[in-house]
Amino acid sequence: MRRLLSGIATVALLGSLTACGGGDDAGSDGPITLRMTTWSSNPAHVQLFDSIAAEYKTTHPDVTVKFDALPIDNYTTTVTTQIAGGNAPDIAWILEGSAPxxxxxxxxxxxxxxxxxxxxxxxxxxxxxKQDGKLMAYPFSTSPFGVFVNTDLFKKAGVSLPSSSWSWEQAAAAASDVAEKTGKQGLVIRDFDYKDWTNLATVFRGWDAEAWSADGKTCGFDQPPMVDAMTFLHKAIFTDKAMPAPGVAADFFAGESAMTIAQISRTSLLKEGGFGWTLVPLPAGPAGEYSxxxxxxxxxxKKGKNASAAAEFVKFFTSPANSAKLAQFFPPPRQSQLNAETLAKANPLLKPEQLQNxxxxxIADGVVKPSHTGSAEINQAVRSSLDPLWKPGADVPGVLKGVCAAINPLLAK
Structure with a gap:
């Protein structure tokens, strides 16, 4: 399966360089329909995207933009399969892991x-x-992770609320206490679900741990910082019961957990009158504060049917005016808009100090989640190699050595 996924990605992407057809807007004298793949079917996101497309159509009546929401679990594989099959989207929302x-x-x-x-x-x-100084994709969402907190559950359990300056030890203790006293779950790393290991970076970066070196050639899973971070995670899951165990589902936004690690795009999932909540930065780790x-x-x-028309729509979609609208869910890369005043206008549910912190x-101090060329094959190898970690009594250092053994040949490619 790992070879298949990697093969699909490689054939699809590299094949686009030499494949015939597409990219020249051939036969586009009449109406054009642009297809943009996304991974979000969130109604609030869809409504915003549709409103931008509708505004564009008022000045470009022959252009219709359709947003194709694909499941996040196999999003990149689906997009690359479409490219390989001659059904490339005109525009694609690319996740950071597959950016290289x-x-x-x-x-x-x-x-x-x-x-x-x-x-x-x-x-x-x-x-x-960027490649060779050229911008190959526009990072319309540059969004740090924070911790959403169910303040009602904390109060019910009699546990002090976290502040903007707290530690992972405090977070684990609070999650464990609230879970024990309320019968709910503690802290959920959203979209991890023991599958997408890259979301664990929101924790292990607090130990200054890295999946691999900056040049992408050396595995970091077997190094002391990662061993310490994963040991902490394992204890939080299986000893302290601070995090849901494998197979346990808990949706913070449905009131099923005390905390969740997520981005502000998830704020739209909070229902008015549902429960009290706040948003705080990630806890500091032994290596200090981080993001x-x-x-x-x-x-x-390039292989899309309407490349030049697609580029024109991207120009509109990413304009300063629309960037300000998108900031409601997706923090913009525009420096002029990265201030609490501008973001607060687009995010009425969040307080200016939350947006600032x-x-x-x-964004000023953060690092992007792990990414690497050959990401499909590497991610599958890491995920399968980490499977033995997710059980009581696991040999954490031994499992992590196994991860490096599995991915070292892939990193060397």
Whole structure:
């Protein structure tokens, strides 16, 4: 399966360099329908995207934009399969984990001429999306992770609420206490579910642990910082009962857990009158305070049927005005908009100090979730190698050595 996934990605992306057809808007004298793949079917996100497309259509009546929401679990595989099958989207929302593959493959059209006021983009936000100095995808979502807290459950359990300055030891203790006293779950790392290990970076970065070295060639799973971080996680899950065990589902936004690690795009899931809540930064680890960022890039596929028309829509979608609208869920890469006043206008549910502490400060100091070329194969190898860790009494150092044994040959490619 790992070879199949990697093969699909490689054939699809590299094949786009030499494949015939697409990209020249051939036969596009009449109406055009642009298809943009996304991973979110959240009604609030869909409504915002549709409103931007509807506004675009008022000045481009022959262009219709359709947003194709694909399941997050196999999003990248689905997109690359579509490319390989000759059904490439015109525009794709690219996840940060697969950014190196897309950027390096030549599958994307340069957006240097399709971004208004490109000099306003934060260099740290665009670094992952450039090749040879050219911007290959626009990081329209540059979103740090924070911790959403169910204040009602904390009060019910008689546990002190976390502040903007707290530690992982305090977080685990509070999660364990609230879970024990309320019968709910403690802390949920959203979208991890013992599958997407990259979301664990929101924890292990607090130990200054890294999945691999900065040059991507050396495995970091067997190094002391990662061993310590994973030992902490294992204890929190199986000894302290601070986090749900494998097979236990708990949705914070349905009131089923005390806390969850997520991005502000999830704020729309909070129902008015549901329960009291707050948002605080990630807890400090032994290595100090830190921030982890998830990114989404908007790329125009060369193999799409309407590449030039797609680039024009991206120019509109990423304009300063629409960037401000998207900031409701997706913190923008535009430096002029990265202030509490601007973000507060788009995020009425969040307080200015929350936006400052979690989003603005997080972007300034954060690191992006792990990414690497050949991400599909590497991620599958890490996930399967970590499986023995998720049971009581696991040999944490031994399991992590096994992870490195599995991915070292892949990192060396």
């Amino acid at each position: 593959d897309f950027v390096a493959s030549g599958a994307l059209t340069s957006l240097d001429d399709s971004i208004e006021n490109a000099g306003d983009l934060a260099p740290a936000a665009t670094a992952l999306w 982890v960022i998830g990114q989404g890039g908007l790329g125009v596929l 979690v989003v603005i400060d997080g």
